[in-house]
Every structure is written in C-alpha cells, then in structure tokens.
Amino acid sequence: MDKGRTPDASVSPRFKLIFSTVVGLTVVSLILNVVLALFGGESAQVQAASEACSTAFKMGFGAIVGLIGGRSM
Numbered sequence: 001m002d003k004g005r006t007p008d009a010s011v012s013p014r015f016k017l018i019f020s021t022v023v024g025l026t027v028v029s030l031i032l033n034v035v036l037a038l039f040g041g042e043s044a045q046v047q048a049a050s051e052a053c054s055t056a057f058k059m060g061f062g063a064i065v066g067l068i069g070g071r072s073m
Contacts, residue, residue, distance in 0.1 A: 011071070019067055026060030029053045 033053035040046035 015067075015071065019064075022060055022063045022067065026057055026064060029056035029060060033057060 030053075033050055036046055036050045036053065040050065
C-alpha cells in the first residue's frame with residue numbers, strides 16, 4: 001500500500017450519475033450500430049447514421065476509461 005495515499009472508497013452521487021449516463025449512451029450507440037449493420041441496408045443515410053453511432057461508441061468508451069482512470073488517481 002502506498003504510504004502517501006489513503007484509499008477513498010466513497011463515490012459521489014454526481015460521479016455515479018455521470019458514469020451511468022455515459023455507460024448508458026455508449027451501450028445504446030453500440031446496440032444501434034449493430035442493428036443498423038444487420039438490418040439497415042446500404043443507403044447513404046444508414047451509413048451516415050452507422051458512422052455516427054460508431055463515433056459515439058468510441059468516444060463513450062474513451063470517456064468510461066477516462067472516468068475510471070481519473071477516479072482511481
């Protein structure tokens with residue numbers, strides 16, 4: 001155990017709200033991306049929506065990693 005640091009086991013309600021919102025939006029964007037890939041067809045609108053969902057998933061995953069990493073420091 002690091003002598004200069006005390007573990008903080010409590011998580012604020014604000015962090016829980018932000019974290020659960022980011023996780024929820026990330027999961028929804030992943031599900032929409034899969035649904036569009038399976039049943040969407042090949043139109044330009046479907047491809048644009050799929051790219052938007054893919055970008056949202058990538059950003060959400062990065063935010064989750066950042067929130068967890070920032071919380072552990």
